[in-house]
Amino acid sequence: MRSRKKILDATLDLIGRNGFEGITIASVAQAAGVTRQTVYANFGSREEVVSQAMVSRLTEVAAEIQRELTSAADPGDYVVELVVAGRRAVRTDPVLTALLRSETNNPLFDEDAVTRAKVVTGVLLQPLGELFPDVVDRIDDFAAIAAHLGLSVVCFDDAALRDDDDLRAFLFRWLAPGIA
Structure with missing residues (x-):
């Protein structure tokens, strides 16, 4: 178990x-202070170790974001703040920022990106049903909207042109009414 954590941290x-380009089993093993065989025994492939590491980091970030969302006034406020906090996390966390600068093997631009994003947003939206029980039957719709919009905002919205307050105001004008 300790080797697994060392490998994920490395x-x-x-x-x-x-970024993602320089990740090899050999580089991970060297950085973790284990053998390549240990990496293979724990994960099986480069893709699996990268995937598990990203899931681990995203889980931590999701918990941080969820703590920020507990004071949401309504479902629209929750989803708007989720998108704003998600963009901020991707732009400030060194590991998540690698998603923006990666030129090849970028998981944001492969064919399953939206499917994976919907799973992540679904998890992030689960507390919404506890906070606002009347929207439980629409959480899957909210997850689809947040996944598509979140990927767009993260990948294509320039924080230099639109800061968090500007993004929040835009989302409150256009997204929140649709969720209400």
């Missing part, structure tokens, strides 16, 4: 410093 560190 992978996240390498992604944060070098």
Whole structure:
């Protein structure tokens, strides 16, 4: 179990410093201080160790974001703040920022990106049903909207042109009424 955590931590560190391109089983093993065989025994492939490392980091970030959302006044406020906090996290966390600067093997631009994003947003939206029980039957719709919009905002919205307050105001004008 300790080797697994060391491997995941080393992978996240390498992604944060070098992006996805430089991640190899050999580089992960060296950074973790284990053998390549240990990495293979724990994960089986480069893709699996990268995937597990990203899931680990995203889980931590999701917990941080969810703590910010507990004071949402209504479902629209919750989804708007989720998108704003998600963009902020991707732009400030070194590992998640690697998603924006990666030129090849970028998981944001493969064919399953929206499917994975819907799973993540679904998890992030689960407390919405507890906070506002009348929207439980619409959480899947909210997850689809948040996934598509979130990926668009993260990938294509320039924080230099639209800061968090501007993004929040835009989303409150256009997104919140549709959720209400």
